[in-house]
Structures are given as structure tokens and as C-alpha cells.
Amino acid sequence: MTTTAPEKQTRDYFPTEDxxxxxxxxxxxxxxxxRLTLLLMLTIAVVGLxxxxxxxxxxxxxxxxxxxxxxxxxxxxxxxYDPATTTLNDLNKEQLVEVLxxxxxxxxxxxxxxxxxxxxxxxxxxxxEKWDEVxxxxxxxxxxxxxxxxxxxxVDLVQERVIRPDIVAASGLTGSILNPDRFxxxxxxxxxxxxxxxxxxxxxxxxxxxxxxxxxxxITSPASDRPEIAGVRTAVLGSxxxxxxxxxxxxxxxxxxxxxxEEFARPNRINDLIQTNINNLAGVPSxxxxxxxxxVLVRILEPITSGSLFGEGAPNGxxxxxxxxxxxLLTLPVVIISSQEAIRAVPNSLRQAGMGLGATKWQTVRxxxxxxxxxxxxxxxxxxxxxxxxxxxxxxxVGAAGxxxxxxxxxxxxxxxxxxxxxxxxxxPQEEWRHLxxxxxxxxxxxxLTLNAAAVLLRNRYSxxxx
Amino acid sequence: xxDTTETLSVDTADMPPDxxxxxxxxxxxxxxxxxxxxxxxxxxxxxMDVFYGDFKAVADVSMNFAFNEISALIGPSGCGxxxxxxxxxxxxxxxxxxxxxxxxxxxxxxxxxxxxxxVEIRRRIxxxxxxxxxxxxxxxxxxxxxxxxxxxxxxxADMKDLVEGALRQAALWDEVKDKLNESGLSLSGGQxxxxxIARAVATQPDVILMDEPCSALDPIxxxxxxxxxxxxxxxxxxxxxxxxxxxxARVSDRTAFFNVxxxxxxxxxxxxxxxxxxxxxxTSPKEKATEDYITGRFG
Numbered sequence: 001m002t003t004t005a006p007e008k009q010t011r012d013y014f015p016t017e018d019x020x021x022x023x024x025x026x027x028x029x030x031x032x033x034x035r036l037t038l039l040l041m042l043t044i045a046v047v048g049l050x051x052x053x054x055x056x057x058x059x060x061x062x063x064x065x066x067x068x069x070x071x072x073x074x075x076x077x078x079x080x081y082d083p084a085t086t087t088l089n090d091l092n093k094e095q096l097v098e099v100l101x102x103x104x105x106x107x108x109x110x111x112x113x114x115x116x117x118x119x120x121x122x123x124x125x126x127x128x129e130k131w132d133e134v135x136x137x138x139x140x141x142x143x144x145x146x147x148x149x150x151x152x153x154x155v156d157l158v159q160e161r162v163i164r165p166d167i168v169a170a171s172g173l174t175g176s177i178l179n180p181d182r183f184x185x186x187x188x189x190x191x192x193x194x195x196x197x198x199x200x201x202x203x204x205x206x207x208x209x210x211x212x213x214x215x216x217x218x219i220t221s222p223a224s225d226r227p228e229i230a231g232v233r234t235a236v237l238g239s240x241x242x243x244x245x246x247x248x249x250x251x252x253x254x255x256x257x258x259x260x261x262e263e264f265a266r267p268n269r270i271n272d273l274i275q276t277n278i279n280n281l282a283g284v285p286s287x288x289x290x291x292x293x294x295x296v297l298v299r300i301l302e303p304i305t306s307g308s309l310f311g312e313g314a315p316n317g318x319x320x321x322x323x324x325x326x327x328x329l330l331t332l333p334v335v336i337i338s339s340q341e342a343i344r345a346v347p348n349s350l351r352q353a354g355m356g357l358g359a360t361k362w363q364t365v366r367x368x369x370x371x372x373x374x375x376x377x378x379x380x381x382x383x384x385x386x387x388x389x390x391x392x393x394x395x396x397x398v399g400a401a402g403x404x405x406x407x408x409x410x411x412x413x414x415x416x417x418x419x420x421x422x423x424x425x426x427x428x429p430q431e432e433w434r435h436l437x438x439x440x441x442x443x444x445x446x447x448x449l450t451l452n453a454a455a456v457l458l459r460n461r462y463s464x465x466x467x
Numbered sequence: 468x469x470d471t472t473e474t475l476s477v478d479t480a481d482m483p484p485d486x487x488x489x490x491x492x493x494x495x496x497x498x499x500x501x502x503x504x505x506x507x508x509x510x511x512x513x514x515m516d517v518f519y520g521d522f523k524a525v526a527d528v529s530m531n532f533a534f535n536e537i538s539a540l541i542g543p544s545g546c547g548x549x550x551x552x553x554x555x556x557x558x559x560x561x562x563x564x565x566x567x568x569x570x571x572x573x574x575x576x577x578x579x580x581x582x583x584x585x586v587e588i589r590r591r592i593x594x595x596x597x598x599x600x601x602x603x604x605x606x607x608x609x610x611x612x613x614x615x616x617x618x619x620x621x622x623x624a625d626m627k628d629l630v631e632g633a634l635r636q637a638a639l640w641d642e643v644k645d646k647l648n649e650s651g652l653s654l655s656g657g658q659x660x661x662x663x664i665a666r667a668v669a670t671q672p673d674v675i676l677m678d679e680p681c682s683a684l685d686p687i688x689x690x691x692x693x694x695x696x697x698x699x700x701x702x703x704x705x706x707x708x709x710x711x712x713x714x715x716a717r718v719s720d721r722t723a724f725f726n727v728x729x730x731x732x733x734x735x736x737x738x739x740x741x742x743x744x745x746x747x748x749x750t751s752p753k754e755k756a757t758e759d760y761i762t763g764r765f766g
Contacts, residue, residue, distance in 0.1 A: 266563055349600035353663070355561060357613035357670055358590025367612060368602055 056445070059438030060214040063176035065187045066207045067198070069164035075099060088155060096154045097124055103162040112157065114141035116149050160229050167228055167432050168198065168206065176210070184208065213439035222405045223421070227432035232440050235421035237407050238320065238400075239389060239447065242417055245324025246331055246388050251381055253328075254335030258377075261336070262343040263365050282333035290394030293326030298398055307412030314412045318399030321411040326398050327388040334387070338380020342373040375459045382455035386448055392419040418444045507575055508533040509674055509704045510555055510592070515569035517550050517559065524550045525737040528569075530723060532674075537696055537705045539715035539745065542725030543760065547737025548708045551725070552676050555706065556592035557585040573674075590617055592674040593667035598683050599659035601651030601666070606643050609651045609662055610634065613670040629669060636702075637665035638695050657688025664695065668703075675699065677707040681714065693718050712761060715745065722748045724757045 015023060073083035079099055081091070088096070097118050101109060109125035114134065118124045123131055135144035149157075159165065169190070171183040191203040212218075221231025257278075265271040302317035303309040305325075346369045354364030400420040408415045416424075418440060425437035510532040517524045525547035532538050540548040550559065557578060559565040570577045578588045602609050610630045611619075619626065630647070634640040639661045643654070651662055660680055667675055677696075681689040696705055696718050709715050715722050723742040727735050740754050752758045 347600075349596060349598060350602065352558065352561065352594075352596060353600045353602065353666075356556070356558060356589055356594035356596070357616070357666065358586055358593075359613070359616045360586050363616045367616070372603060 056438050056441045058172040058174055059435050060442050061173045061176075061212050062210070062435070063171045063180055063183055063208055064167050064211045065169040065184075066165045066167055066209055067201045067205050068207065069166065070103075070162055072163055075162060088158060093118075093151045093154055096151065096158055099162060100154065100158050101125070108161070114143045116147055116153075117143050118149050118154070120148050165228050167211075170211070170431055170435050180208075213435045214442045215439075218436075218439055219443060222407065223403060223416070224405065225403075227430070227436055230436055232418065232421055232443055234404050234407055235416050235418045235440065236443060236447070238415040238417045239419075239444075241320045241408050241411070241413075241415065242324050242327055242395075243385060243389055243451070245321060245411060246327040247381075247385055249325055249328030250331040250335050250384070250388075254332050254381070255339050255377060257332075258336045258339030258343060259365060259370075262340050263361065263369065278333050278336050282337055284333075285393075286330055286391050287393040287397065289326055289330040290397030292329065293322055293394055293398040297322040297325055305412075310412075314414065316399075318401075318414060319412050320408055320415045323395055323398045323400060323415065323417070324411070326394050327391060330391065330394060331384045331388045334384035335381050338384065339373070339377045342376025342380065343369060345376060346372045371462075375463045378455055378459045378462070382452060386452060389448060389451070390419055390444065392423055395420050396423075418447070507531070507572070509574065510706070511570075511572040511575075512551075512555070513570040513572065515551070515554060515567060515571060517547070517554050518564075518566045518568070519562065520564040522734055523736050525725075528739050530739065530742055532704060532706055533721070534704050535700055535702075536720040537700055537707060537718050538742075539719035539722045540706065540708045540725060541710075541712055541715050541722060541760075542737070542740075543727060544710075545735050545737070546725040546727040548723075548725045549678055550737070552678055552706060552708045555674075556589050556594060556676055558589070558594060560585050590670055591672050592676060593670060593672035595660070595663050595667055595675060595677040595680050597679040599656055599663055601654070601659050601662050603650060603652055605648045606634075606651050606654070606662060607647040610666050610669045613666055617670055633665040633669035634662075636668050636699065637661045638691065638698070639665055655688070657684050657691060660684060660688070660692060661695065664692075664699075668699070672703070674704045674706065677705065679708050679710060682710060689714070712749075716749050719745045721745055724748065724752075724754075724760060726756050726760070 014020070072088055076083045076086055076088070079095070079102075091099070101124055104112075106125055113123065113125045126134075134141065169183070169187045171180075175183055187206060188203055191198060191206075195202075218231045219236060220233050221229060222233050223235070224230040261271065261275060261278075265274075297305050298317035301322075305317040305319055305322040306314040307319065307321070308314075350368045350372065351364055354368045355361070359367070395417055401414050401416050402420065402424045404414060404416050406413075422437045422440045422444070425433040425440065508531045510530075512528050512530050515528040516526050528551055530551075540552060542548050553559045554567050555571060559567060567579055571579055573588065573592065577583070578585075602612065604612070607630055610633050611626055614626065614629055619629070621629070631640060631644075634643060639658060642658060643649075643662075646653075651659065654662060660683075664675070664680075681692050684692065693714065696707070699705060707715075707719065721742065722745045724740045725737050726740045727737045729735055740756050741748065741752065743753065748757060749761055752761065
């Protein structure tokens, strides 16, 4: 058999048929191995996230061992009700207030009444004279505005002030479902080992109930030094205020800077330097921003950040405004960079089309470039802001309060934020706080998911409008 | 269409009159004076050089574009014909390193003189690009936007009239009149390019520059654009860059041939070889380079 020239060349450069088949098998197997490795990596990532979520949820619900200072049955019996047929919820508001008034000191009662009245037509703890005097003062308490406590609110007060439950031990969700007895044995054992811790109560006084640490009540209650009633209202409101200020500062400034850099800046030395610096700033650790915030916003700009310049009264610059601006600065480089990417991705033909019609640069950017870039800008901005919500370090430096029960009322309020609250709770020794921290983490996650979902919806709406 | 292509493609020496272009323009063509005799046209370049940074892209271009004619710029790749076109309405200003020396006179006034706002120039001298580039907006807004940003003062009804007029001029009205609120991107390539022409027409320029407007289109769409150009010629002066010599022969009244030369440093600089009435350039070119190019010996 004679071979022609090109065939010969093929034999020189390429493997023989047998070799080729072997090689093909090897190549295919290698491809499979790579695919499996990649799948394994994905699995590790998913399992890691799963474990994280599981831990948080596991700690957010479960059995608790409670010792009531006063058993509801005893209270009911003391006031002449039959504990066998009535519960606290069956009593009407008058009866509940009577129970409450019988147990709390008159000082505490007066404070509760000044926070919010029990009845519209009469006072329970205050005298009318004193009430009128207090309400006529320069700084009248909240109760003077009218509002009356609901029955549910009074039930809560009775729980909190009369029954005074004390959680002595808590269990995770899986343990509570799969092996509640083990938890109970452990609690019992602890009573045997350390009876002094529980004086004057004994194991007989322990009640087991289910508790959802993550609940609407948890979200709406202010912080407290008692884990039974502590909530995250102050922290959630603080975080929301921070997000608002961060967005108000970082988005206009960041998008503006990005537009300038992409559309108007000529490529010269100064602009290159600025661009390089922005890229580097995006990688600066957040605690550095915290130091900047402390030095500049809290200290130097104190008249502005404390609000004293505007006649508002925060004692120092450790306010929501300082923290929001610090987070804004932290977010700014990422917002600029992602906005630049989005603007750069707009096809040049649109700019030429706009300019070719006799539009000015700004008209072209405003009407043709930005609408196309907005979905991308939104995506980047949202990721940046989501990062800011979870930041803890700069807030600690800028002076977030670890414990604060008053809800923030404006940019010049002192504040705490969810990550700070979580950090503070996890550093406390008792087990209950760990469950509260888990529940607060869940709140933070829900807050993040809500923001992201809103952003995705917004982005999709813009994208749809364009095609 | 086919006839035209064949007759014009190779041997242009004894070209019969193009049947599709009707006899009238041909007669007019013959009556035209040479550019030198015609007096100042709508746009006149005098010794124009265009640089990108240190690189000289085209050198010493002097041309006179007459009113209400179609002028075609042809030549091999890299000869600077698009650069010349973009210099005529200062679109080259958008490239930061670009610089134009010499004069470009529009109605006798130098558009590169200090104090001239390029925005105004671009409104008077509109542009249609190689790739159809409608805005990602409705068909209506695509056309209305140019008028709005240029200070359109009329009522909503006036705007509707303007949009309809522009679409009619671009021979697109019948195809889109029922879907003016749909996106400009939903149209076919040829329709998109006609939309871009309508968009350019709506700002009421008097010159329209077209940079290879048909290179992304199929032959049928190309034919429609060419017919459209011949109609628009009544009201506008049109300057078109094309790679397609048949297209230049079919539609243009005057054709400029650009060539490119390598200098000692290996840089390619484009220059104008000749600018003559189209039938003359294709039948009896003055320069050897032109003849070589149009007969397909190079380029």
C-alpha cells in the first residue's frame, strides 16, 4: 500500500489510532475527575452554609427549664380564682391590673403608669394631682400622650413582674425533639450537684416549656438584663437607621464619582492615581475605617455628629450619624467600583448615538447610559450595603452602646446595632444569652434577605423595562 | 439588483446607464460641474490632517461636498475614510487623543474654530453608524429623544407628527405604526438601521453622515437603505463611507477614493487620491491607483 504525502505527515504529527483511542479514554476520565472535584467543592460550600444555618436555627428554638418566682396557680388561688378552671388569660384587664398592683412596689407601678396608662378614665398608681403636675412639666413622660395598655400588654407585665420566670437551663431544637429526657436529667443532676445556685428553689419548682427565642415579641422588645424578656428592638432599629444613612451617603456619592471617572475624567496621571487609590481602599480592613470614624467623625466633627450645632442634644459624637457615615465610607469604594463596571459595560455605540444626535455628554449619560447601567449599579450597591449591615468592628470603635434600652429616635441618637448586640450577648457566660444571640443572628439574616430580595425585585423591574 | 451588481462589478469601461437609478439622476450627473468649479459646498475641508496621539491617520485632505448630493468615500481598509467622516461632525472629539488640523468649513464657517460647540455641529450634521444602534427604548422615544434634548417646544401632538414624519422619511412608518411603544431592539437589523436614520432625520440636520450603514445588513435590507438614501437626497446632503464599490456606484453622485501609504517608520497614513463624479471615477479614473482599486487589482 502506497501512502500519499499528506497522510504521511499526519502519521508523523498525530498518534496512531490505538494511541489516540487510549489518549481519548484518558482525556475523558480526566474530565470526569475534574467535574467530580468541582462538585465536591460545591458540596463543601453548601454543607458549610447548611451547618451554619442549622446551628443558628437549632439555638433559636427549644425546651427551657423555668423556675417561676410565683406560680400562676398560686397567684390565681390567692386572688380567689379556681386554678383548675381559670388561667391568667381568662381574667379581664381590671382583674389583671389588680393582681399586678398587689405585687409590684408603688414606685415600679408609678413608672409603668408613666410609660403608658392602664385605663383611660382612672389612674392606678398615681394620684391625679401628681399626674397633672408631671404632665405639665417640661419633659412629660410618654404616658401623658394618652395611649392605654392593652390586655395582652398587662398579661405580659404580670408574667414579667409577678410570676417572674427565671430560665435556669435551655436546650437546642434537635436535643429537645429527639432526647428531651436527657436535657431534663442534666438539669436535675445540676440541682443535685450545685443546689446552692438555685436557693431557695428545688428541682420540684422547675417547669419545662417550649420557647421560641426567635419570635415577634423578641423582635419588638427592647434590650433587657433579663434574658426572659430581652429583645432586639433597639438593635434592629439601630441597624435600620445605619442602613438608611449609609445608603443616603454612599449611593449618591459613589455613583456620582463612578459616573465622573467613567464618563468625564480624562486619562491623566491624577485620575489614574485616584482610580488606583479607590481600588486599594476597597480592600482596607473595616477596623481602619472605624479608626477614621473615631478620629474624624466622632472627635473632630463632634459639633456636627452630636447634633449640637443643630440644637440637638447628644452628649458626644458617638451617634448613629457618625456610625452611618463610617459605614458609608467603608461602602463607598465598593459602590464606586461596581458602578464603574456597570457603566463601562454599556455599549459605546449608545454613547455615540446620543452624541451624534447633538446631545450633550450629560444628556447622553443621563438618558442613555445610566438607564442601561442601573441594574448593574443596583446589584453592586446592594452587595456593598449588605456587607455594611454585618460590620461590627468599626461600630465598636465609633462607639456603639453595648446595652441600651431606648429606641433610637434620629441620626443624633446613641445606638446599638444587631451585630454589636450579637457580639455582646455571645460574650456573656450564661447559656440563655447564647440562644438570644442565635435568635438575633436569625433576625440579622432575615433583615439581609429582605433587603436583597427587595433589591433583586428592583433590579428585575429595571431590566425588564429595557428590553 | 443583480443586473446592477454585475454591470458595475468588474469592467466599468463601457457601463450602460443603470436602469434602477432612472435616467434623470444620470442626466443630472453629467450636468454637474467638477468640485473645483462648483463653489463652496455644504462642507469643505481644507488641508485637513487627523492625528491619534502622534500617529497621523490621514494627511492633507481637501474636499468639497456639494449640497443635496450623495458623496461616497471608498478605499482599502485603514485608509482613514471613516476617520475623515467622523472629523466632519467632530465625532472624533470623543476619542481623547484625536486631533484635527486644517479647516473643516460648514456653510463657510470652520467647525474647529475656538468657541464652536461640537454639540451644535452634531445636531446640524447627523450621523448613522455602521452597526444599527437604536436606544433600548420604545420606537417612539428613539425618535422623540433627539428632538427633546434639542429643545423641542411643540405639543404632544406636534411630537407625534414629528415622529411620524421622520418614520415616513425613513420609509419605516408603515411597518411600525402599530407598535410605536415596542422596543426599538425588537425590530429586524434593516428596520433598526432605518430607525436610526429616522432618528437622525428627526433633529432636522442638513447633512447626514453614514459610516458603512449597510455592512451589517442583508442585500434586501441594503437595497431598501439605498433607495431611502436616494429619496433623502432631495432634502439632505449625504456623505457615506462604504466598503462596497457597487454601492458607491449605485447611489452616489460623487466618489472619493482614499489610499494608504506606509511611511519610513512603518506608520500607515491615509490620503485622498481623487474625488470625481461617480460615473467618471468608475469609467475613466484620473489616477492609476484608483483604476487598480476599482478593477480589483488590490484592496
